[in-house]
Amino acid sequence: MRFYDHLEELYGLPAFTFPAPGETMKLPEPDAVAWRIAAQGYGAEETWESAFGRFCAEVDTTRVRALIVGLWEDPEDTDPSGVIEALLSARDRLPALRSVFLGDIVVEECEISRISQTDVTPLLAGFPELEEFGVRAGEGISVGETLRLEFPALRHDALRRLTVQSGGLPVNVVRGVGASELPALAHLELWLGTSEYGADCKAADLEPILSGARLPRLRHLALRNSEIQDEIAAAVASAPVVARLEVLDLSMGTLSDDGAAALLSGQPLTHLKKLDLHHNYLSEPVRQRIHTMLEPMGVEVDLDQDDAEWDEGDDGTVRRYVCVGE
Known part of the structure; x- marks a missing residue:
């Protein structure tokens, strides 16, 4: 088994990928889907945090129930600390959030063994009403530092x-x-x-x-x-x-x-x-x-x-x- 496909659902909701910059499409109701937010690949001009900023500006986040964190810029060399910080900074705007999956990254983006991770418990501490949490983790390397799940x-x-x-x-x-x-x-x-x-x-x-x-x-x-x-x-x-x-x-x-x-x-x-x-x-x-x-x-x-x-x-x-x- 290898991860060839992204998550199709989370928290009983179908997954929906938030559009890339310049894409135009009708967005679903905020509480009707699990929103997948991802950078557009290595070297992309828009970071994950920027994509999340657009998401917060375009979607009524007070109704969002599930978030799927996809690819950040370089998961082999960078852990998702910036992603976690962005989510925690927005917690007051996400009162209905009940489910998070961190690292919906497939093999063409990064092998699971190379996905950098970090201490993920601040997300749980920051969202005390969270009912579901999932994480996909490997072991990345950055400037001699091992980036492992904690x-x-x-x-x-x-x-x-x-x-x-x-x-x-x-x-x-x-x-x-x-x-x-x-x-x-x-x-x-x-x-x-x-x-x-x-x-x-x-x-x-x-x-x-x-x-x-x-x-x-x-x-x-x-x-x-x-x-x-x-x-x-x-x-x-x-x-x-x-x-x-x-x-x-x-x-x-x-x-x-x-x-x-x-x-x-x-x-x-x-x-x-x-x-x-x-x-x-x-x-x-x-x-x-x-x-x-x-x-x-x-x-x-x-x-x-x-x-x-x-x-x-x-x-x-x-x-x-x-x-x-x-």
Whole structure:
């Protein structure tokens, strides 16, 4: 999987790209779409901040409910600090804003592994009524400085959905999320990635999330796209948070028969509405076991393997790949 297309919707609203300078078109009602604001590519005369300024001048921002931050000028060498500052400066003009996605950048604009990021929690602190937040992150370099995603622990009482997409998520982000007080959070989705692109999380680092102590309303947990998917599955097998989940998603990683066996030998999963294990490396007998155990109980199971890729070395060792790395 690679990001070839921009987001099509956010907050249940269809995405609409705010026009570039000189483009003329009828604009939709401010609260009818998720507004995508982006620079027009590398070296563009208009910066993201300038595009946002035009947006604020032409649209009744008091009615805007969802914003999608697309390409800023050079995401490989520049983090979105200026974008975050512009949004915070305009917060009084965005009283209805409930959803933000930071980094809707596709492969022809920048590989996910090269998307620079920064501390994104000031956005959450600055918009205490925000209900959804998503970010796409890699690791940029600027004058010898590594520009990585940061997420220090915070409290946010309104946030219901948090999504972090990465090909290599820093452990400090995982720990920051785990240490955060998010009493309203119902949907948590972390793409953990591979060490080749900066992931350094261990299964033990997920314990604060898996305990569920700070996430009383969590119903959808996705720990996806990990090269340690087997270890995560084993940790999930006895995790207290699982009993309250409706959806458990361990997809897009390197899940093998060992991880599936650990998961199935743990606590019952028959209360789930869905178990998503797509992009896996399971044998047919294990796949059949999962179907037999869960589907008769009404659990929707996704075991699709169509995009799973592996290499076999000369010594017979097999290397399995996560879905999204580079």
